[in-house]
Amino acid sequence: MKTVNVGLIGFGVVGSGVARLLTRQRELLARRLGADLVLKKVADLDLDRPRPVTLDKAILTPRARDILDDPDIHIVVELMGGLSPAQEYLLAAIERGKHVVTANKALLAHHGNDILSAAAARGLEVAFEAAVCGGVPILLALRQGLAANRIQEMLGILNGTCNYILTQMSQFGKPYREALAEAQAQGYAEADPTLDVEGIDTAHKLAILMSLAYGARLDLDAVAVEGISALDPLDMQFAQEFGYRFKLLAITRDDGHRVEARVHPTLIPTEHMLAKVGGAMNAVYLTGDAVGPILLYGQGAGMMPTASAVVSDIMDLARNLIHGVRGRVPPLGSHNALESTRLIKPLNDLVTNYYFRFAARDRPGVLSQISGALGKQGISIAAVIQKGREVAGTVPIVMITHEAREQDVRHALAEIDRLEVVQPPTVYYRIEDPHLHAAQI
């Protein structure tokens, strides 16, 4: 039986999971692969930490170089995280003719094009299934399973931390701070949660998904990002009254000419499959022109789910090694992806449905002044809730709009926020509801 040798840089949580799968599941993997996968070396600066897997000490090293310079290692797996020196190690591995696997979404989103170019120039493969949605095979679906489709839209819950916090807020009415503390206590959020809660991690993943969906270069700058840290449980309650739930969604949509690319808290109908995605789970809901709507759902993080994706990548590259084939499926799904770009629709040109919450002073004529300002921008109202409960001297008026243009919304809200009867700033969110045009609510 043939042997494929693997070197692992980064022996943390996910690295331990990969080591565990490669050792414990070795026989099963060999049956499926038709070859023996051998974990030949593991590099980490801290080798003394207790880990959930015990490896032969002879294969451990504190020097990444021992892996990069080992001519017998065919596949290098980078699981350190962070931009540097992860990038240098990946490029060094490619320079030495090795295929590489990484789960590093931040690195890919920022420097993926360079890494992919370097690998392409040498006919080497870069695999990164674990970078998006952990063990859920979403990249495989885009690169192969749905390859006959033009991807028309994708809505993703790509960050378990945010989804956990939002689930806590909406189920138990907890304020953001408390839900975040709970997520930290449960190990779902880091001490500095910025990357997660400000939507940055979700944007990294959306940039990767878009590249695969459209067969174009990675373009992180194209993604408009808003996080969840300013969300008020009050808006979650109102959303619920309208039949919606809040999710931090990554959204992309192709109108044939330009593509949307945005990450923000979004109201989706309670009966939408994505609304059922609770806790720290991830999901992607996408529509292909042939296949129609598809949902993929699973754990987006964690030791073993992420390791599952890393090992499936290792097996994919190993299959190519065994059969002496290169470039069978391009990493971004299209052969000319690195030379292609997509035109991005600026957020101001977005046309969608909106949720507004005005803090109105309880005086006659408030509603007419607000709706007047909206009307001037051509924004029409689909539903209103005005409730008596006074919050800090004002009464909330909540509206759902018909389709409107983001720029018009911003102009209207700027005018409304200058009204004496309204206390600024007005809160607004975007809605994803395919039925809102048809069924007037």
Place this chain on the structure above:
Amino acid sequence: MKTVNVGLIGFGVVGSGVARLLTRQRELLARRLGADLVLKKVADLDLDRPRPVTLDKAILTPRARDILDDPDIHIVVELMGGLSPAQEYLLAAIERGKHVVTANKALLAHHGNDILSAAAARGLEVAFEAAVCGGVPILLALRQGLAANRIQEMLGILNGTCNYILTQMSQFGKPYREALAEAQAQGYAEADPTLDVEGIDTAHKLAILMSLAYGARLDLDAVAVEGISALDPLDMQFAQEFGYRFKLLAITRDDGHRVEARVHPTLIPTEHMLAKVGGAMNAVYLTGDAVGPILLYGQGAGMMPTASAVVSDIMDLARNLIHGVRGRVPPLGSHNALESTRLIKPLNDLVTNYYFRFAARDRPGVLSQISGALGKQGISIAAVIQKGREVAGTVPIVMITHEAREQDVRHALAEIDRLEVVQPPTVYYRIEDPHLHAAQI
């Protein structure tokens, strides 16, 4: 650019979808594949029927043989359905050294081992993603994306017709006959719905999924099957009161020694992701030992969703042709699958939770006689509903049990059905509820 020639046998609904994708999406496919996919010949006995796609008449033929004997055709796609002559055509294509794609789940379930053996003997590929869950890439996930996992269990909604009927019955309280007629009117059910409503089509698909999950020969006979045609809306109502919904599930579970293989109407908790799968949609909920729970959801039938899967298979085989590689991923996911079998757990050995509905004559001591008979078999009751409403001279008593063995359940129900206070036969269904042991209801 290289060219890969495709021959299509069967120009019906799905065949038309495939022809449409191969022609309309030709440029997109070429970008993704790095080669040109050419639909070289299409065979169908009836070439005069109107179709949703117009092809050059020169490529149409009434003779499958024109495709089989064409040395320039590399990939033969069989979309006729039925066992014969589909099987003969597939074997003839393999004999002539062609790779084959099929969506024919019945043929695969009955004769898949022979077809796969013939192909393996000649180093040829057989692809059949479209045979299960239409365009949902579930076979790809099992063969590649989740290849690092031991699959512990799978629950599938694999038949859109049944799911449509059950959704109609549970949402609108319609009786089975009426819901079936509705499904037929909507084009979701055929004039003779037996294959669908009796669970046979679902069993075909489960047999295929199990082969891939366990890397073993196809074994249709192993699957225990009950359909939905005897379901009473009354049981759906009671199920709802207990917090459950009825779905026709394909279930397989691996206890490490034996595997379960069954298709039957099943109660699942309302909050389970599978309970949200409405209308004619399909879904597979599976658990891998590394990845944890995963859900894949989408349209399980229809022209374009099924064509999406067929064309992704064609592309997969074309990639191998272009790169001159064979047997890169075995069709059943493991290299020795055709020589492997799994031990099946007989239904009598099943241990699960049950739903019983007794038709009790309203006399004192009924409940004690029933629970006495259950107790004798060691079956303990988790919850009971007894309602005053009399149906045909009896009162329904509904019970949910703790875990019990199927054989004990059958013995107990046989004894109960002999009681004078009970009108036989007692109705019983199986429940899939991971929380039922922990949380006493």
